[in-house]
Amino acid sequence: MEIVKETNGNQLIIRLSGRLDTGSSPQLDAEVADLSGINELIFDFNKLDYISSSGLRVLLGTQKKMNKTGTMKVIGANDTIMEVFDISGFAEIIAVEPKNA
């Protein structure tokens, strides 16, 4: 999995590609460990194939942090990922936009 971070002032965009799974989730976890000064966080999933429960776990932790300091959203989720968000109930917790919206 590749992670590209883009910072525009207080806005942080994290672009992920490949698979956010058990193996790669710790990587992302490390990247979002320090979010000081960020009040708008965007995860770009346009190039992400799928997300596993460990990936969801990282997103949930990040959402909890951002709830205190600003906003967070996921954009460009494909069908598979949208389904995972729906099934797990994460669509209710995390703002997520599907790929072609």
Added chain:
Amino acid sequence: MSEIADDTINESVPKNSLEKKVFRLSMIGSFLLGIVLMVIFLGIYSQSLASQYIIESFALVKSTRLAVRELGDPYELVEGVIERYDNLTDEQRAKTGSEEYRAMFDDFAQSEMYLIVSEALKTQNTDSPWNDIYIGVFDRKRNALLYVCDPPVGSSINYAPGEWEPVGRKEIDKFFEWDGTGRLYDFSDTNLYGWMSTSGIPLYFYGTDYAAFVLSDVLLTDVVKAVMKMALRCIFGLLIGTLGIGLIIARRMRRQFIDPVNRIAAAATHYLEDRRKGITSGEHFNAIGIKTNDEIENLCDVMSQMEKGLNEYEANITRITAEKERISTELSLAARIQSDALPSHFPAFTERNEFDLYASMDPAKEIGGDFYDFFLVDDDHLCILIADVSGKGIPASLFMMASKIVIADNAKMGRSPAEILAAANNVITHDNQEKMFVTAWVGILEISTGIITASNAGHEYPIVRNEEGRFALYKDAHGFILGGLENMKYSEYQLKLKPGDSLFVYTDGLAEASDINGTMFTTDRVLEVLNEDTGRKPEEMLKAVSSAVDEFTRDAEQFDDLTMLCLKYNGLNENNDVHEIILPGVTESIDQATEFVNGILEKHDCPFKTMTQIDMAVDEILANIGMYAYRKQKGDVKISCTVTDGVMKLTFTDNGPPFNPLQAKEPDTTLSAEEREIGGLGIFLVRKTMDDMEYRYEDANILTISKKIA
């Protein structure tokens, strides 16, 4: 403890106490008796009193006559009075009682003799207060009593000389004709004095018509008065006596009968109370110790015996019930052990796609004598067997367990069906003292070819889907039953199953299942049901037969054990793709596992989305195994992947501690970010995205997921 009717125990004295009844009865009885006795007594008393008076008055007249004669012998006085009286006309005489009449006799009343006699009479009179003593003459001609000298005494009426009154003829005759013996007296009811007794003694006789008497009247009214006084005293005494007798009888009654009865009643009450409390040890009736030597003691003895009898009876019942419960518990435990002894987890071989198998055993009683078994002898050989032990219940089940082990042991040694049956027969026959026997059918399927080698020891014909694709009886050669004779030889035969063919074996309980009228289900009906849809899976096949049997027998009691087994051979066709990989059970193996699975999926042109879902499932399951199953000890995970008819089956086998992920609690997906807990989410996602997920534990955790990929 048995239920006793819950009415309140009445310990109070009954409304109509026996004691009161006896008291009343004895009072009435003794009072009546007293009255009778009193009447008799008073009768005797009054009679003796009256005769006492008569004796007294008779003695008085006798002594008076003596006194009168000694004093002055008034013969002439009496004669003079008689003469004057006799010379009167009837009209003159009728004036008796008047002054005029008295005046005619006044000279007599003034005479010296009259005064002397009258004085004598007076003297006699004062001694006896009831008596009126006088001298009178009975006139037989006119039936009259002529008074001569009747001096006034006390309250009695006195007559002047010459006065008379009428007297009954009978009385006159009695006095005239007295023979001088006994006492002369007569009773008369007079208007003036009431009942009266007149005693008399002759003084002088004047011709045949007149006789003078010394007479004495006793007024019986006085006697009656005395008797009444006596009677009053008697009644008073009687009342006291009656009360006393009543009390004595009642007390005696109480001591002898009522108290013992009350004690028995109290004992019965305590007995009932104790029983309600669950105390059964006491000897309630024996402890009373009634020694009355009568029916009450007898009653108490009988009650005591009854109590002992009831206690014994209850103890017996309790013991028998406990025994029954124990037997029933043991029986249900035996039933569980028996059903556990039969492989009952279906689908049985999820990693084997070449065949599908289902079996069921439905005992007529808690435990039965039927059994089936199946197991892989090696990778290419599946042994299946079905058998029926003669008889039912515990004996059959014991024999069944032994037979099952013997047959399975022989089969696992790699022997052929005929060899298995021959060897098993020898073992079973050798120890068979009870002359029980087993019918059995053993078949070994060569998975790679579909060829079944089978042998039949007196068992029902197997049913096979034949050339025409219809189910029919396969009339194989029958060997002798197991357990009958030692060293029997069994023949074996082969039949080939084409992919899609099924084999159906059963016990006689199926064909012989009967309805209320005794009509049997028969193999024809079995075939009918099987042929309704020859392509059904074994499980569906068995359920269809089972419900057909249920509908057929309806309310009839199940008579025999009912056992069925169905094997469907899928074959090794081109649609059946088997792959296997063994990896270390760590999360680092995920990439390798995904690559392995994706390689197979790509060959089957799996859509991208499905593939990512399967990849995600592999990721989650391996993460689980790596993080939980092998957290303490390391081990491998075997991944088998088969694709059959467009369905991919992935089986993960690990040797970690038993863990059924299907039993894990599902996460609550409705909670907010702050409340959400992490855990169980991975397996949850797999369950939701895969078509099916199964888990079983067979010395290893075996988790199978399936997903349609085409």
